[in-house]
Amino acid sequence: MSKRDYYEVLGLSKNASPDEIKKAYRTMARQYHPDVNKAEDAGTKFKEAKEAYDVLGDDQKKAQYDRFGHVDPNQGMGGGADFGGAGGFGDLFDMFFGGQGGGQRRNPNAPQRGNDLQYTMTIEFKEAVFGKELDIQIPRTETCDTCHGNGAKPGTKPETCSTCKGSGQQEVVQNTAFGRIVNRRVCSSCNGQGVLIKEKCGTCHGAGKVKKQRTIHLNIPAGVDDGAQLRVTGEGEGGSKGGPAGDLYVVIRVKPHEFFERENDDIYCEIPLTFTQAALGDEIEIPTLTEKVKLKIPAGTQTDTYFRLKGKGVPRLRGYGQGDQHVKVIIVTPTSLNDEQRELLREFSRQSGEHTHEQNQSFFEKVKKAILGE
Incomplete structure (x- = not known):
């Protein structure tokens, strides 16, 4: 074949x-x-x-x-x-x-960059809008100050592994009928490190790194949104063999607000209006992110109407200015009326020419004829 x-x-x-x-x-x-x-x-x-x-x-x-x-x-x-x-x-x-591939082998003694870290924190709605500076505590591994990362007791130093000659790998050669086979594996003497530590550092016990609680100062910019990720360069895990530290990524979670809702850089809220305010018009106070402002409601305003307060939204994270605030008015129907109020509404209905009981009956008769062909 x-x-x-x-x-x-x-x-x-x-x-x-x-x-x-x-x-x-x-x-x-x-x-x-x-x-x-x-x-x-x-x-x-x-x-x-x-x-x-x-x-x-x-x-x-x-x-x-x-x-x-x-x-x-x-x-x-x-x-x-x-x-x-x-x-x-x-x-x-x-x-x-996790190797390099292509037949190349990583030098165990080469500087290695530390791992990146991720930290999730929750902030208040207005802290996301206006920004905030604060300190956070991050547990991370750092280079041991006693041995400076080499894992050896002060006054001593690691020795090159005699088994692998510092490569971190052993080669086992086999001659077979099909040719020469070279099998590479992690050195059993140094566990791939390329060096042997005879006298270990008393602080890190030969690891070259220690766990520490580090205080990091964060400057959360104004306008940051839920799910945003802040990168703090060099504040991740410490590197090894003299390599640089990784980075810290802070994921922001924003608590919901009881009154405002956010969509990108705009703010939304709902304001109740009485029937009288909507019908006759009024001037009402609207809370914004920073203050209360006057909003003029024109006569005849319908429920679900939106009004825009320009520049009263969230500061733009990348750019200038702020978003807008959108106010949605909801007309509230009264649930408890006294006799005098009910009579006034009936009189209003008569004056407005609204459907009476007889008119409604006539309307349903027309619907019935249209459906049944009577």
Whole structure:
């Protein structure tokens, strides 16, 4: 049975870039890895993808494949296979366990950036509108002040691991009928650190880092909204081997307000009006975020009418000025009337020519005729 074209296996064109080849392989490896996918053909597809990447992921092998295809011009000349190079088992191990891939290995003694941290805090509605300065307490790991991060007792220093010579990895070479197989694994002597600490620091016990409670001063800008994320550079976990600290991301949650609602930079509220105020017009006081202002209600205002108070909304976080406040009026129907009030409303109804009982009866008769054809 002839082999499929390697580009076809990975779903790529022949002018695919190295990054595209690597990305396609990793996608298929994750999809068909036997530990993840239990389908019958998953193992076959996984091996097929790996074989394709073993060739296309190596510049020399790729050039040879592009020229000769599956035919090996060196076949029968004693060529061996080295699975420790680009795209081999070492690369696959790195892919699933956080390595660099492509046959490259991370230097265990190189500076490493600290992890980022996330902190969620809840603030009041008006604190989000107008901004606030405050201090928060963040638990995080920091570089040990006693050993300055190397984990060794003061006056001593870590020694290069004699097993892996500081690389953090061991190589086990096996000669088989199919060629030479190089298996790379984490050094068992130094656990991949590349160094050994014979006398550990009494403060961090050799870790090079300690847990601390750090006070961070925050300046929450005016206009911040619910779900916003503030980045505080360099206030995350401490780095190692002299690497920089990570960043702190503060997620803002805003409590709802009992009267105002917010939509982007605009504020919304509802104000009740009596029937008389709506019919005759009035001037009422409206609370805003900062003060009370007068609002003129024109005669004949209907319920659900909106009025806009320009510039009475939220300060714009990115830009100048403020949003607006939108006031929705709701006409409230009285629920308790005395006899005199009821009579006045009846008289108002008669004067307005509103439907009487007889008029309503006439209306329903017309509806009945329209439906039944009477």
